Amino acid sequence: MSKNIILCGVGGQGTILASRLIASACMGKDLPILTAETIGMAQRGGSVFSHIRIGKGANSPMIPKGQADLIIGFEPGEAVRQLPFLKKNGAVVVSKRSVMPVSAMIGKSKYDGDAMIRYLQKEVEHLTVVDADLAAEELGSSKTLNVVLLGAAIRSGELGLEEKDLVKALEERVPERFLELNKRSLVWNK
Amino acid sequence: MHKEFLMGNEAIALGALAAGVNLVAGYPGTPSTEVLETIAKRSTDKTYVEWSINEKSGMEVAAGAAYAGARALVTMKQVGLNVASDPLMSLEYIGVKGGMVVLVADDPGPISSQTEQDTRTFGMFSKVPVFDPISVRDAYEMIQEAFDFSEKYGTPVIFRATTRVDHGYEAVEVKDEEEYLVHTFEGFVKDSSRWVIFPKLSVKNHGLIEKRNRELAETLSDYPKNQILPENAPGCKKGIVSQGANFPYVLDALGEKNARVMRVATPFPFPERLAVSFLEGLEEVLCVEELDPVIERALTFLCGKYGLKVKIRGKLTGDIPSAGENSPEIVSGALQSFGLGDNVAHADPENREQAPDLPVRPPVLCAGCPHRASFYAVKTAMKGLKTIYCGDIGCYTLGNAQPLDMCDTCLCMGAGIGIAQGVYHMEPDTKCFAFVGDSTFFASGITEVINAFYNQADLTLVVLDNSTTAMTGHQPHPGTGRTVKGQVVEKVSIERVLRAIGLQTVETVDPLDFGTAVETVKRMQHEPGVKAIIFKSPCIAITKPVAKSKVDPEKCIACGKCIRELGCPALILGEDGKRAKIDVSLCTGCTLCEQICPVHAISGGGKKEEAPRHDQRAKESKAEEPKTEEQKAGGERI
Known part of the structure; x- marks a missing residue:
């Protein structure tokens, strides 16, 4: 198996932890894995991405454009930003909840998150839209959006990992007191 | 051996430990920071580790260890090497006894830096050999080879990685602790003909270095x-x-x-x-x-x-x-x-329709960041006056963004103070402000303040003290009273340093107490000479909110002032698209918006004390009742 996966969102949304969970799951299955992360200034509310390459054959962690099997978008506009990386017939899992940039809030730029979702619905056949607000309400926390998205990614069939692989990764990486919430998040809306 | 999934910087750290490194020093800077942090985490007490106050100090500390025959590592980002270049240039002439590796992380892009300088070129300039890894695994092996090489040829070596290696991750076979090399060393042996740089020694060693590097060009072919x-x-x-x-x-x-x-x-x-x-x-x-x-x-x-x-x-x-x-x-x-490679077609494979306009998303100050309050206080106090706001390197560079727009210049670590001074000498009628963070103050701000004070400048130094090195991931510094190993040490007080220099007016204020902050700036800008305001409030990442603010939609008049003037990511428009709303997942309860709302529609933020804030502050600092007129006006003169 070989998979190229891009996680993207806004700094602070938890993309790096999600990337580490995928890596843990791959390590557990002895799959070769390379990743590259955005660390630094952009973590302060800027656009961030993680590139993940699972399986043999890749030399660099950076995925070339048009070669991602799956994009997991933590934010609609950020998913659209990464869309040129998606391969033909690739899958997108995206959170419906948009994060307004400060520049748009103060009227210096424009941003319409719903237009991004409509664009994705038109352009991406294999699309899963996750209702993050509903998830947060039902789970009682908005902090596990990353795990909710990973659950949806498993069920899209393009992550190349199974639920039990991620459960094991959660058990390895998540503190005991948050584990139950994270496990529920993984199967939310299953 | 065992396998670990490692960040490039973690692999470099573990490689250095496997090579028996005895001392590690450095100054944080993206993308280099995790090397030293990992060594602090994964080393035993046998390895000495420190965050130095700047890269020059780190380089000199490492050189001392290598003079004693120990294996030493110093870590920094590319612009840090500029600060450390003075010791490095001379050190190459002197050489080392124990292996010494200078880890420099370059940042093509640049993603989090001021320059796109190439440390390979710096290697040529300083005549120091350079190693350049291609991957996480490669870096793990290469750093060990670099130590051997340095020791064998008696020269410091530069280990130059770039962001995609530093912040790439890979599963790597690494040595178990029992397999680590134990590097023993004889200690410093006095020999002034070897360790004291003089022109005669320099010309002799220059010749030897050129000869050695010609030979190394041959050796390194193998x-x-x-x-x-x-x-x-x-x-x-x-x-x-x-x-x-x-x-x-x-x-x-x-x-x-x-x-x-x-x-x-x-x-x-x-x-x-x-x-x-x-x-x-x-x-x-x-x-x-x-x-x-x-x-x-x-x-x-x-x-x-x-x-x-x-x-x-x-x-x-x-x-x-x-x-x-x-x-x-x-x-x-x-x-x-070039006529090679056509198997990777990178055109958008689907010929998709033009996407809607993407959100513009530059990095911003976090919700509740105390720097926002400090900038807004100065902006409010100085409204309508001729000013210059000289910024510096750190999270607070983000004060440049709209709507704050409070960073007129930014050059390099510590430069804001000198620039403010230069502007003052040419434009004495401009009110000059220099903003500097606490870690930057220790790194290279102190000498700049002395220069401004000595040369009779008139400027306001604003120290943004959030009790951490925030931008690079919250490293301790001399003001925090904590070392990288968690040891509790005596704090270096910024206020006392400034007073010791001779500044007559130094005040420490909580920037989240908006009224007092504005009043302090207004008053102090009339004082002559160099004066300092220390805005002290901890970074939101190292504190926890007690309660979050809430907008009362009945009271909110939809004037938009809070959103428009503060630019806090937690302040958003409510469902009606007019009234303000607090994003509770982001709010830290700083209460700045509560204090500026003209109709008091926002309340409930958790950092609000029971007693009026300035009373609380007075109690905490054990200030006595004001006795003189000056003290009644709020000054803390000594």
Whole structure:
């Protein structure tokens, strides 16, 4: 198996932890894995991405454009930003909840998150839209959006990992007191 | 051996530990920071580790250890090497006894830096050998080899990685602790003819260094990481030479293509014999590298020296971009134009419709960041006056963004104070402000303050003290009273340092007490000479909110002042698209918005004390009742 996966969102949304969970799951299955992360200034509310390459054959962690099997978008506009990386017939899992940039809030730029979702619905056949607000309400926390998205990614069939692989990764990486919430998040809306 | 999934910087750290490093010093800077942090976390008490106050200090501490025969590592980002360049330039003339590696993380792009300087070029300038890893695994092995090499040749060596290696992750086989080398050393042996730099010694050693580096160009041709991939080569007239994170891009783009490929692992001294053997028989070579055209220049030079008729292409010929980070697409595109590699089509495969306008998302100050309150207080106090706001390096550079717009200049660590001084001397009627963070103050602000004070400048120093080195991930510094190993030590007080310099007016204020903050700035800007306000409030990442603010929609008059003037990410428009709303997932209860709301529609924030804030502050600082007129006005003169 070989998979190229891009996680993207806004700094602070938890993309790096999600990337580490995928890596843990791959390590557990002895799959070769390379990743590259955005660390630094952009973590302060800027656009961030993680590139993940699972399986043999890749030399660099950076995925070339048009070669991602799956994009997991933590934010609609950020998913659209990464869309040129998606391969033909690739899958997108995206959170419906948009994060307004400060520049748009103060009227210096424009941003319409719903237009991004409509664009994705038109352009991406294999699309899963996750209702993050509903998830947060039902789970009682908005902090596990990353795990909710990973659950949806498993069920899209393009992550190349199974639920039990991620459960094991959660058990390895998540503190005991948050584990139950994270496990529920993984199967939310299953 | 065991396998671990490691960040490049973690792999470098574990490699250094496996090589028996005895002392590690450094100053935080993206993308280098995690090397020292990992060593602090994973080392035993036998390894000495410190966050130095700046890179120059770190370099000197490491040099001292290496003089004693110990193995030493100093870590920094590329611009940090500028600060440490004075000791490094001289150190190369003196040399080392124990292995000493200077880890410098370069930042093509730049992603989190001021410059796109190339430390390989710095290696040439300082005559220090340079190692350049291509991947996480490669870096783990190479750092160990770099220590051996440094010790063998008695020279410091530069280990230069770039962001995609530093912040890449890979599963790597690493040594167990029992397998680590134990490096024992004899200690410092007095010998003033060796350790004291004088002109006579310098000219002698200069000659020896040049001779050694010529010999190393030969020796390094046999270093296994300088390699030619001959299996790809039958009858091929075109060659690719690459380095660092670009090398895997080249391999990915070439796939099964027939090409001769060379990797340059030691750009200086350049592996001459190997490179000449690579060039022989080729007609054209493309150099795929980032930052400076180091390889391209070296090969062009060799073609001249050996009379080789090979066309060398790269940045100088416009085949590779001369600025910015190379991506897999740029590399495969360049290979394609060069006549190699067509298997990676990077055009948008779906010919999608034009996407709607993407959100513009520059990094911003976090919700509840105390820097926002400090900037807003100064902005409010100085409204309508002729001012300049000189910024500096840290999270607070983000004060430049709208709507705050409070950073008129930013150059390098500590520079804001000097720039404010220079502007004052030319424009005495401008109210000059220099903003500096607590860690930056210790790194390079203190000498600048002394210069301004001594030379009779009139400016306001604003120290933004959030009790941590925030931008690079919350490292301790002298003001925090904590070391990297968690040891509790005596704090260095910024206020006392400023008073010791001789500043007459120094005040410490909580910027989240908006009224007092504005009043303090208004009052102090009339004081003559250099005066300082220390806005002290901890970074939101190291504190917890007690309660979050809430907008009362009944009271909110939808004036938009809070959103428009503060630009806090937690302040958003409510469902009606007019009234303000607090994003509770982001709010930290700083209460700044509560204090500026003209109709008091926002309340409930958790950092609000029961007693009026300035009373609380007075209680905490054990201030006595004001006695003199000056003190009644709020000054803390001594």
